[in-house]
Amino acid sequence: MMGVPPEGLASLKALLSRAVEAAAGSLSALSQQIWSQPELAYQESRAHDALCNFFQAAGGWQVKPHYHLDTAFRADWGPDGGLTVGFLCEYDALPEIGHACGHNLIAEVGAASSLALRAVLETLPDLKVKVSVIGTPAEEDAGGKIDLIQFGAFNDLDMVLMAHPSQEDASYLPDMALNEVTVRYFGKATHAADYPWEGVNALDAAVLAYTNLSVLRQQLKPDWKLHGIFKHGGVKPNIIPSYSELLFYLRTSKYKDLCILCEKATQCFKAAGLATGCQVELEFAKNVFYNVLPNETLRHLYEVxxxxxxxxxxxxxxxxxxxxxxxxxxxxxxxxxxxxxxxxGTSALNHSEEYTEAAGSKEAQYYTLRTAKALAMTALDVVLNPDLLQQMKGDFKKIKFQEQTDGV
Ligand SMILES: [Zn+2]
Ligand SMILES: [Zn+2]
Known part of the structure; x- marks a missing residue:
């Protein structure tokens, strides 16, 4: 290991852990501040300010508020021209139930990992490594990271790390590709009892579409999913609904299969319009979520x-x-x-009120800081060892190639 014997690496990791512990008070306060003032996607201005202030106060970080997006930010420490390690923060909450996905803890992990890695790198002045923290809004909505990709925000990173609260520790879960579609049916209102034959029933179209998709579901691959809701289904029983609206999420394990599922669903939506005589309008999301690719080198190091x-x-x-x-x-x-x-520290499920409580609890702090240490240690392993760096890059190329060439 390039100039760092095992005992040297162990002492660097001990230093890293101590750096996390030393900042525990301010990290917990940061997390509490975000948790106690939950903000929805793209509106996370107080969380944005709290995180920017946190890095300003830490000193030595070059902080860029409103990084491409109003509620995104970036903080950089270290020299240009070498490796760049990126840690990502999320901090958006959910409607009505606040931080039920624990994104305040994601922000805390990002802050803690970056401080800790910096603390170790300061003792290794010959190593040319930059630490970059990027605040990424709106994960629960349209996907702020996808907006940021379009601005090239991640192009200068050599590796990127973040961690998400869950029920258990897992180095990888196969998060799925996702598209969403809003479907609007336009019919014709009339009196539902006096002249129903004069109407065109948009609610019927929505019901048929829902049924078509339920039938389609039994023919899908086990790792393809679709689920939806009625957003609008009429205003009064004695008025034939002239307008209805559905919102569906469509998911596949691999991004390249997603267009096939979207095409099948499109036929179901159109057929319901045809059967009822309604006009149909489909609006797919601007940002499509890709499945998460594993990186075996990083997974292994994180688990160790x-x-x-x-x-x-x-x-x-x-x-x-x-x-x-x-x-x-x-x-x-x-x-x-x-x-x-x-x-x-809880068995409660994400997106529940119990999880909101847990994400703000004292108990969550131990697990959050432990995760931050493991994440920063993983980055440290890679930046200290050119072989691991090459292996990580090789894994990335291999999985991308497999992703593009595997049969459907
Ligand atoms: Zn969530
Ligand atoms: Zn989440």
Whole structure:
């Protein structure tokens, strides 16, 4: 290991852990501030300010508020011209139930990992490594990372790391590709009892579409998912609904399969319009979420570091197949990266009120800081060892190639 014997590496990791512990008070305060003032996607101005202030106060960071987006930011420490390690923060909340996905803890992990890696790099002045923290809004909505990709915000990174709260520690979960579609049916209103034959029933079109998709579901591959809601279904029982609206999420394990599922669903939506005589309008999302690509080198290192800190990981033979989606998937297609999940001391499920409580609890702090240490140690392993760096880059190329060439 390039000039760093194992005992040297162990002492650098101990220093890294101490740096996290030393900042525990301010990290917890940062997390509490974000948690106690939940803000929706693209409106995270107080969280944005809190994080920018945090890095300003730490000193030595070049802070760029409103980085391409109003509520995105970037903070850089270290020299140009060498490696650049990126840590990502999320901080958007959910409607009505606040930080039920624990994104305040994602922000804390990003802040803690970057401070800790910096602390170690300061003792290694010959190593040319920059640490970059990027605040990425709107994960729960349109996907701020996808907007940021369009601005080239991640292009200068050599690796990218973040961690997401969950029920357990997992170095990888197969988050799925996702598109969403809003479907609008336009019919004709009339009196539902007096002249129903004069109407064109848009609610019927929505019901048929829902049924078409339910039938389609039994013919889908096990790792393809679709689920939807009625957003609008009429205003009064004695008025034939002239307008209805559906919102559906469509997911596949691989991004390249997503267009096939979208095409099948499109036929179902159009058929319902045809059967009822309604006009149909389909609006697919501007930002499509990609599935998250694993990186075996980073996964392995994260598990070794995590275990050294007391984490227990699921075995790879039993991956959780019921994953959601994240805009980190898109990032994982352009930079080698890792998006592990971490236990926060509760068995409550994400997107529940119980999880909101847990994400703001004192108990979550221990797990959050432990995750930050494992993430920063993983980055340290790579920046200290050119072989691991090449291996990580090789894994990235290999998985991208497989992704593009695997049969459907
Ligand atoms: Zn969520
Ligand atoms: Zn989330």
């Amino acid at each position: 570091n995590g275990r050294s800190l007391g984490m227990e990981f699921k075995t790879f033979e039993t991956p959780n197949t019921s994953s959601g989606s994240t805009d980190f998937g898109n990032v994982s297609f352009i930079v080698p990266g890792i998006h592990p999940y971490f236990h926060i």
